[in-house]
Amino acid sequence: ILNVEQSPQSLHVQEGDSTNFTCSFPSSNFYALHWYRWETAKSPEALFVMTLNGDEKKKGRISATLNTKEGYSYLYIKGSQPEDSATYLCAFKAAGNKLTFGGGTRVLVKP
């Protein structure tokens, strides 16, 4: 059983502040790391697919980094807005294998 953990489980952020949170995954047999954003009552939406150690991806105010050697990825939100309120899921993919999801980080941005 692959262990994918996200921390913290939840966090409250003041509008305009920046924040970040972590996804930890096995450092062996790495193939890809996916990030999803899941807003209440909507479908999970793909943010990033990361494959290379040292990868950095950016989409608007959201960015992510990847360290496959130590088995972690950070997701950053710069200048948080209320519309950033969502659960952020990471999913680890080993070679030839299915996605294993972490438990998610629930972000609430307060106006």
Place this chain on the structure above:
Amino acid sequence: EAEVAQSPRYKITEKSQAVAFWCDPISGHATLYWYRQILGQGPELLVQFQDESVVDDSQLPKDRFSAERLKGVDSTLKIQPAELGDSAMYLCASSFSSGTGNWEQYFGPGTRLTVT
């Protein structure tokens, strides 16, 4: 923009009853996935189809759960009989392929099941 459709969005059923969920993937997507997400946990893969064939159902409780994708397009997930522990969000996703490469999975909005 093409979307994965799921119905119903919400379902309340009594334990020991049968319940079924339907998923229509994005047109042209060969791979279809059913996930179960229990509150506070990440989605867990129940079954994966490649066209009409099951390629992974290792986590599907086969004594009560069944899934089919008869024509390789839409799919149905059934639970019979439902148990209290089946209360969860059931998500369907599809991707163009599942072979070599990182094919993005597109998710539907899910079906929230409550078993009373």
